[in-house]
Amino acid sequence: MKxxxxxxxxxxxxxxxxxxxxxxxxxxxxEQDARVYFFERANDVTATRITQRSFTFLTLKEExxxxxxxxxxxxxxxxxxxxxxxxxxxxxxxxxxxxxxDYEFIPGLVAANQIEGYVAVVLHRTARLKQxxxxxxxxxxxxxxxxGGVREDDTFSLSWSDRxxxxxxxxxxxGAYSNVKYQFVIDELxxxxxxxxxxxxxxxxxxxxxxxxxxxxxxxxxxxLREVNEQNVGNPNYPLRDENGVLIVF
Numbered sequence: 001m002k003x004x005x006x007x008x009x010x011x012x013x014x015x016x017x018x019x020x021x022x023x024x025x026x027x028x029x030x031e032q033d034a035r036v037y038f039f040e041r042a043n044d045v046t047a048t049r050i051t052q053r054s055f056t057f058l059t060l061k062e063e064x065x066x067x068x069x070x071x072x073x074x075x076x077x078x079x080x081x082x083x084x085x086x087x088x089x090x091x092x093x094x095x096x097x098x099x100x101x102d103y104e105f106i107p108g109l110v111a112a113n114q115i116e117g118y119v120a121v122v123l124h125r126t127a128r129l130k131q132x133x134x135x136x137x138x139x140x141x142x143x144x145x146x147x148g149g150v151r152e153d154d155t156f157s158l159s160w161s162d163r164x165x166x167x168x169x170x171x172x173x174x175g176a177y178s179n180v181k182y183q184f185v186i187d188e189l190x191x192x193x194x195x196x197x198x199x200x201x202x203x204x205x206x207x208x209x210x211x212x213x214x215x216x217x218x219x220x221x222x223x224x225l226r227e228v229n230e231q232n233v234g235n236p237n238y239p240l241r242d243e244n245g246v247l248i249v250f
Contacts, residue, residue, distance in 0.1 A: 036086045036140055037149030038156045039074035039116060043198050043208070052157040054133075056165040057125045059192040065125045068106070070118035071156055073140070075110055076149045084110045088119040089141035091155060097134040102126055105141070121158065129162035169194045173214040174221070175250055178242035188224050189217060222250040 040050035055069060073086055085107040090099055097103050103123050110117030121136070128134070136158045140148040148154050159165070164179040171194045174185065186192050194214065197204040204210055209217075225240065225248060232238035240248045 033077060034080070034084070034146050035076040035149035036073045036110070036117075036146040037076070037153040038140070039072045039153065040156070041072075043195060045199065049153070050168075051155070052159070053168060054165045055123060055158065055160040056192075057123075057129060057160070057162045058164055059186060066122055067125075068120055068122050069158065070108070070120055071158075072116065072118050073108065073110070074149075075115045075117070075146070079113055079115060080110075080145075081112055083112050084117075084145035085143060086110060086117065086119050086146045087141040087143045088121060088138045088156075091137040091139050094137045094157070095135060097136045102128075102134050103136055107143075110145075123158075123160050125162060129160065133159050133161040133163070133165065135159045167193055169196065171196065171209075171214045171218070173211070173218040175218075178244070178246070178248070180240065180242045181248050181250075184225065184240065184248065185221060188221055218250045225250060 038051075040053070042048040042050055053069070053071070055067070057064070057067070060067065071088070075084075086109075087107055088105050099105075101124065103121055106120045106122055108117060108119035119140070121138070137155065138158070139155050140146070142148070164182050166177050166182070170177050170182075174181070193207075195208050196214065197208045197210045200210065229239040242248055
């Protein structure tokens with residue numbers, strides 16, 4: 001009887017070892033899979049997740065017929081000593097843009113020894129963009145270097161046109177948005193994007209604007225708007241109003 005129980009005990013131990021070994025192989029296999037996920041974050045204290053971006057060709061020269069957008073990604077798994085190339089792919093649901101006509105995917109880049117990089121989408125300036133805004137919903141595509149990663153960050157949405165589109169960085173200091181106001185700002189400042197400084201305690205990155213900068217811009221725009229309206233007294237198109245007939249103010 002003792003021999004029988006010893007045989008059972010040995011069998012249980014053996015099966016446990018095999019199961020553990022199999023589980024360990026699964027874990028090791030997962031750890032070896034390089035994965036990547038979208039990592040666009042707002043420039044605020046909580047680094048709010050960004051899941052969509054808009055773009056307009058209207059602020060570019062007419063001869064520029066395409067532009068490349070980079071969407072930030074972050075990797076999972078071990079860092080590589082080599083450059084790696086993540087790609088994106090189309091999600092058909094909700095997408096109105098046509099691949100090969102309105103856009104195309106090209107390899108992105110996660111540089112050697114880095115955990116962050118980007119996927120790349122080339123946007124084309126087609127005739128339809130004068131009348132409509134097209135949408136591209138995308139996800140991470142499987143490449144030789146990466147698979148998809150975090151489920152909460154595996155989709156992203158792009159929209160673009162050849163008309164004015166409210167920029168994601170429209171400042172609170174400029175007040176309510178309208179296309180007419182945005183065009184006035186572009187004409188007066190020559191600036192179409194307004195990324196804000198994260199905090200007064202943190203040095204602004206190149207291209208970022210402090211609250212004081214944006215407030216000064218709003219003051220300048222307020223003065224210029226008053227001057228333009230005064231210079232065009234009697235003109236039926238002034239004082240300047242937005243597309244809904246509401247007076248423009250800063």
